[in-house]
Amino acid sequence: MIGDIYHICNRGIRKEKIFDxxxxxxxxxxxxxxxxxxGESLRINPNRKSIDDFPEQDKIVEVLKWTLLPNHYHLLLYEKVDGGVLDFVKRLGNSYTKYINIKREASGYLFQNSARIIHITSNRHFLYIPLYIDLNLLDLIYSKSKPRKINIKKSLTFFKNYKWSSFRDYFGNRVSPFAKIINKDLFYEYFDTNTKDYHKELCGFLKAGEYEELKDELVKEKLVNLAG
Incomplete structure (x- = not known):
């Protein structure tokens, strides 16, 4: 529905890499x-390394958060037009699968299943989902074995410098080439938070070591899958 929030996630078939x-x-x-x-996708030269001067969009969704890891991805989307989220997610999957199959000289499926499109309706989970998407990057720093001893400073430094996440556009020391993708103002308005408060909340989860508990709860509530 227009004005609603959705968490999107998918991973490679047999948990294989989707990004080489x-x-x-x-x-x-x-x-x-x-x-x-x-309508049609924007025609853009894929060899350009910044989107600063790309043509303006007539958006079907607002991208609030995104995180890419070697074998899966997470998105947080706001629907702007009826059916916009489903249309956008299908386009993403089809376009990227076609690109990879041409590159690898392969055919068939890249992703394990159709992307999970999870409608976020529970107020108590609203802020947990973006936190989960951001904190998913911990899997790139630390072993997945439990318990994990988290170094907050090390983690935040990694988050702010990791190219393939919207985190650095929220908290990095400089604007990334991809800043135009997200709508930060809408994120803060919709989730009734701000830069300082959200950062404090995220650091609180890191300090308390609550990421694993958060992840387990969201999986139990079927608000994420086991992509990451």
Whole structure:
């Protein structure tokens, strides 16, 4: 429905990598921009490394958060037009699968299943979902074995410098080439928070070591899948 929030996640078939190189990550990020348009996708040269001067979109969704990891991805989307989220997610999957199959000289499925499109309706989970999406990057720093001892400073530094996430556009020391993809103002308005409060909440989860508990609860509530 227009005005609602959705968590999108998918992973590679047999948990295999969907991103082999930086150019693969960039192609997916480029698609987050050019496919978010009513009617035809925007025609953009894929060799360009910034979206600052790309043509303006007539958006079907607002992208609030995104995170790409080697074998899966997470998105937080706000629906702007009826059916916009479903249309956008289908475009993303089809376009990126076609690109990878051509590159690998392969055919068939890239992703394990159709992307999970999870309608977020529970007030108590609203802020947990973006926190989960941001904190998913911990899996790139620390072993997945439990319990994990988290170094907050190390984690935040990694988050702010990791290219393939919207985190650095919220909290990084400089604006990334992909800043136009997300709508930060809408995120803060919709979730009734601000930069300082959200950062404090995130640090609180890191300090208390609550990421695993958060992840387990969201899986139990079927608000995430086991992608990450």
């Amino acid at each position: 190189s930086e150019s693969d990550y960039f192609r997916f990020v480029l698609n987050l921009y050019r496919l978010n348009n009513k």
